[in-house]
Amino acid sequence: VPPPSSVSRASRLSRRSAVAGLAALAATAAATVTGGCTGTSARPVAATSTGARTPGRTTGADASRDVALAATVLRGEQRMLGLVQATARRHPRLRGRLTGTRAAHRAHTALLARAVPRSVRRAAGATPHPRPGTVPDDPAHALAALARAEARLARAGVEHAVQARSGAFARVLGSMTAAAAQQATALAAASASSAGQTSGGTGR
Amino acid sequence: VTPLEALQRALAGEHAAVYVYGVLGGRVSSSGHPDLAGRLTAGYTTHRGRRDQLTAMVREAGGEPVAASVSYQVPTAAVTAGQLEAAARVIEQRCAEVYAQAVGSTSRAARRWALDALTDAAVRQLGLGAGPAAFPGVREL
Numbered sequence: 001v002p003p004p005s006s007v008s009r010a011s012r013l014s015r016r017s018a019v020a021g022l023a024a025l026a027a028t029a030a031a032t033v034t035g036g037c038t039g040t041s042a043r044p045v046a047a048t049s050t051g052a053r054t055p056g057r058t059t060g061a062d063a064s065r066d067v068a069l070a071a072t073v074l075r076g077e078q079r080m081l082g083l084v085q086a087t088a089r090r091h092p093r094l095r096g097r098l099t100g101t102r103a104a105h106r107a108h109t110a111l112l113a114r115a116v117p118r119s120v121r122r123a124a125g126a127t128p129h130p131r132p133g134t135v136p137d138d139p140a141h142a143l144a145a146l147a148r149a150e151a152r153l154a155r156a157g158v159e160h161a162v163q164a165r166s167g168a169f170a171r172v173l174g175s176m177t178a179a180a181a182q183q184a185t186a187l188a189a190a191s192a193s194s195a196g197q198t199s200g201g202t203g204r
Numbered sequence: 205v206t207p208l209e210a211l212q213r214a215l216a217g218e219h220a221a222v223y224v225y226g227v228l229g230g231r232v233s234s235s236g237h238p239d240l241a242g243r244l245t246a247g248y249t250t251h252r253g254r255r256d257q258l259t260a261m262v263r264e265a266g267g268e269p270v271a272a273s274v275s276y277q278v279p280t281a282a283v284t285a286g287q288l289e290a291a292a293r294v295i296e297q298r299c300a301e302v303y304a305q306a307v308g309s310t311s312r313a314a315r316r317w318a319l320d321a322l323t324d325a326a327v328r329q330l331g332l333g334a335g336p337a338a339f340p341g342v343r344e345l
Binding site: 100101103104107108111154158161162167168170171172174175176177178179181182183185186 | 300303304305307308309311312315316318319320322323325326327329330335336337338339340341342345
């Protein structure tokens with residue numbers, strides 16, 4: 001499987017506009033939390049012909065819940081990134097194979113970090129690091145362990161995306177979930193082909 | 205976009221996917237490229253199933269399901285195995301985008317369903333020669 005070229009292809013400008021929604025979310029939440037602004041928090045929730053709430057119209061309370069959710073997702077992504085990096089350190093020969101995986105989770109954490117105010121991140125605690133000895137000695141097993149961790153992240157991601165109040169945020173979370181599912185599939189395939197080889201050759 | 209509109213857009217996308225997969229499946233040589241033929245058949249079956257589910261979901265939401273067009277443009281001049289695969293990849297990319305939109309425009313059970321469809325479209329792309337992406341279905345990221 002080729003490395004993701006689309007990760008680096010994203011233009012800064014369009015990324016900025018996509019992030020604006022999340023940043024606005026964080027700003028609303030921060031204002032609500034500090035009691036600085038209540039102008040948007042009283043907005044009624046829109047009803048639709050199907051009787052379902054229309055996501056995207058977020059109140060201040062919704063926004064602060066989404067920011068708390070973003071902080072939770074951020075910690076999960078940081079944990080995954082830590083595991084990928086620990087695996088690359090333990091198995092230098094897998095470094096090339098893991099470049100795309102690392103880039104995807106870096107992109108996720110960078111985006112989420114912009115939606116989560118520093119104060120919320122501090123309250124959530126320090127960035128978790130994988131315990132030493134978590135990475136299996138066998139490269140194929142290490143890839144399989146990463147694949148399982150990605151699958152767990154994807155399953156949790158579905159629940160997080162369902163919980164999101166803002167539709168724009170749910171869309172981004174859904175995309176991150178799909179990305180984790182792609183990684184799970186690609187890493188499991190890499191593990192299987194790496195187990196089939198007697199030694200080396202797993203680069204890229 | 206209301207939840208109903210999002211479901212209608214997804215249904216329109218699935219009409220296109222079913223048509224294009226049908227065309228691609230008719231062009232692939234099952235003896236020459238059995239792997240690809242199998243993946244195209246699986247794609248066709250999956251999208252036909254989603255089309256039927258969406259039709260029911262639209263009705264349930266009180267809408268009249270959008271009809272399929274008479275024909276759709278096949279994304280590339282698909283003749284060789286590589287071109288057929290690329291055309292299927294494009295279809296999955298479009299479906300992923302439509303479903304990512306649907307995730308943002310629906311809630312609860314419908315959103316969960318859209319998440320499943322988004323993930324399936326993203327993973328299916330890997331079997332069609334695409335690499336993993338950081339933000340599948342969200343083009344501006």
